[in-house]
Amino acid sequence: MAVELIKKPIHVFQTIDEQQKEELMETGMIVPDSKPDVLDVLVVDADVNVKTREKTGKVMEIGGEICYQVIYRADNQEQSLEAINAKAPWSISCNYPAREEDIHTLVQSSVEHSNVDVVNGRKLSAKSVIRLNVKYLAGKSVEAGEMVQGDNVYQKADQQQIAMLEDMGERTVNIGETMDLPDGKPAMGEILLNHAAIKDVKVNDNMNLEGTLEVDYLYRAENDNSRMENIHMEIPVSQNLDVENYRYDNASVNAVVKSVNMRPDEDMDGLLTKVKMDAEIGVDYSLYSRDNVHLVRDAYCLDYDFELEKKPVTVGIEENDIRENIQVNGNLPMDTEGDTLEEVVSLIAKPRLLSAGNQAGAIEINGCLDICVLYATGMDMRVLRGDNREIPFTHRLTLSEPEAAYESNVTLSPGQNSYEIISDTELAVKSQIIVTVHISKKQQINVITGVKGIKPTEKKENPPLLIYYAQQGENLWNIAKRYRVPVQKILNDNGMPEEIEPAAGQKILLIG
Numbered sequence: 001m002a003v004e005l006i007k008k009p010i011h012v013f014q015t016i017d018e019q020q021k022e023e024l025m026e027t028g029m030i031v032p033d034s035k036p037d038v039l040d041v042l043v044v045d046a047d048v049n050v051k052t053r054e055k056t057g058k059v060m061e062i063g064g065e066i067c068y069q070v071i072y073r074a075d076n077q078e079q080s081l082e083a084i085n086a087k088a089p090w091s092i093s094c095n096y097p098a099r100e101e102d103i104h105t106l107v108q109s110s111v112e113h114s115n116v117d118v119v120n121g122r123k124l125s126a127k128s129v130i131r132l133n134v135k136y137l138a139g140k141s142v143e144a145g146e147m148v149q150g151d152n153v154y155q156k157a158d159q160q161q162i163a164m165l166e167d168m169g170e171r172t173v174n175i176g177e178t179m180d181l182p183d184g185k186p187a188m189g190e191i192l193l194n195h196a197a198i199k200d201v202k203v204n205d206n207m208n209l210e211g212t213l214e215v216d217y218l219y220r221a222e223n224d225n226s227r228m229e230n231i232h233m234e235i236p237v238s239q240n241l242d243v244e245n246y247r248y249d250n251a252s253v254n255a256v257v258k259s260v261n262m263r264p265d266e267d268m269d270g271l272l273t274k275v276k277m278d279a280e281i282g283v284d285y286s287l288y289s290r291d292n293v294h295l296v297r298d299a300y301c302l303d304y305d306f307e308l309e310k311k312p313v314t315v316g317i318e319e320n321d322i323r324e325n326i327q328v329n330g331n332l333p334m335d336t337e338g339d340t341l342e343e344v345v346s347l348i349a350k351p352r353l354l355s356a357g358n359q360a361g362a363i364e365i366n367g368c369l370d371i372c373v374l375y376a377t378g379m380d381m382r383v384l385r386g387d388n389r390e391i392p393f394t395h396r397l398t399l400s401e402p403e404a405a406y407e408s409n410v411t412l413s414p415g416q417n418s419y420e421i422i423s424d425t426e427l428a429v430k431s432q433i434i435v436t437v438h439i440s441k442k443q444q445i446n447v448i449t450g451v452k453g454i455k456p457t458e459k460k461e462n463p464p465l466l467i468y469y470a471q472q473g474e475n476l477w478n479i480a481k482r483y484r485v486p487v488q489k490i491l492n493d494n495g496m497p498e499e500i501e502p503a504a505g506q507k508i509l510l511i512g
Contacts, residue, residue, distance in 0.1 A: 031084060065089055156373055158297055167283070174281075186223070191275070209240070344373065368387075
């Protein structure tokens with residue numbers, strides 16, 4: 001073939017659909033035979049896990065579990081503090097895009113507005129709203145022309161920087177640890193409440209996940225049912241994700257604790273001074289490479305006529321994770337029923353994303369800090385109470401190029417929490433939240449995908465000298481292509497040092 005297009009594959013991904021789903025889930029809980037009757041519920045800590053995604057026709061069925069930790073006051077003489085752990089399965093149907101490309105599904109989940117009511121002393125009724133954000137990303141490979149090959153072929157090309165998605169997937173990291181109680185703490189009777197979060201997540205060059213697993217748990221002392229101890233521990237995490245594709249310049253990773261199980265364990269003396277922990281961490285990763293791709297914009301031949309096939313393609317030109325730490329503060333009036341707020345026994349604060357979107361050159365983020373607090377009132381007659389509270393917050397992340405086209409994905413993770421009793425009935429909470437926004441900067445470009453209609457040109461005699469006057473907005477490339485002469489010949493014949501856009505009316509000599 002006299003003229004041939006040499007191609008290079010470009011891998012592109014873009015969001016083709018995004019759906020928000022909210023559904024109310026109800027489940028019943030039976031108090032185990034080993035537990036006393038329920039007098040009233042103090043606090044409810046609920047987490048939602050996504051475990052399955054099954055596509056059937058035009059429907060994506062997403063399923064998982066709500067994991068409840070319920071702290072209640074027992075209907076016995078001591079009115080002891082008791083705990084129930086329960087799991088409730090759920091399933092939500094989402095529409096699936098009618099596309100043939102390779103589609104990857106991203107799911108962010110949260111549980112909100114959890115209520116647990118006492119049906120009777122042996123049965124509870126739980127209601128929770130599950131919120132899903134489902135994104136469908138379509139991937140395809142475009143064969144883009146990087147060279148038109150042939151005799152007497154002249155082409156115009158650009159270097160285009162493209163951030164190509166090399167790989168995307170999910171992994172599960174399992175962590176098993178046996179930890180000692182801090183010095184001076186009494187042996188354990190029962191773990192009542194626990195919470196874990198992974199922080200400072202990063203991935204090194206060989207796809208090794210690094211981070212810190214922070215664990216808080218509340219337990220009852222073995223020989224004193226009224227004594228509660230709250231323990232905070234930090235566990236380093238280092239585990240390879242077993243990803244074979246190492247060709248990447250940037251890795252975007254989101255890690256969340258999907259489940260944690262903690263139980264007392266004996267030391268060498270037979271005392272319960274150790275705790276065994278098994279945690280499951282879900283990891284979503286995306287690997288990007290940066291490539292300066294040589295792409296043909298236009299071409300012509302002195303001896304052949306042909307037409308270039310062009311196709312508009314949206315490509316990523318920049319993929320970055322931006323992290324910002326924000327502080328959320330709130331003063332919470334506590335229900336003390338006339339007593340004095342004396343002690344905070346346990347406090348868990350978890351950020352929850354409500355909405356995020358591009359507005360006026362920034363990412364507008366709305367969220368909520370879910371707080372689960374157990375506290376004691378009354379100095380002489382110490383009464384344990386509990387409450388679930390919410391502190392709303394907003395954050396605005398300014399984009400570096402407000403007019404550019406961006407896709408974004410926002411995740412929230414907890415930082416350091418602190419609290420202070422500021423009056424007889426009020427608690428001040430300060431919580432650090434790490435906001436991570438993956439920014440995908442998009443640009444639409446025209447790529448050459450083929451050459452068609454190739455045939456020898458009809459030879460015609462040009463005059464030995466043609467005087468041409470440039471038109472407004474015309475360039476030397478267009479003139480050379482029209483008269484089928486090399487641009488360099490026009491430069492040489494007119495004593496021009498470089499290819500520039502001629503001024504309107506400028507005289508140009510075309511010498512045959």
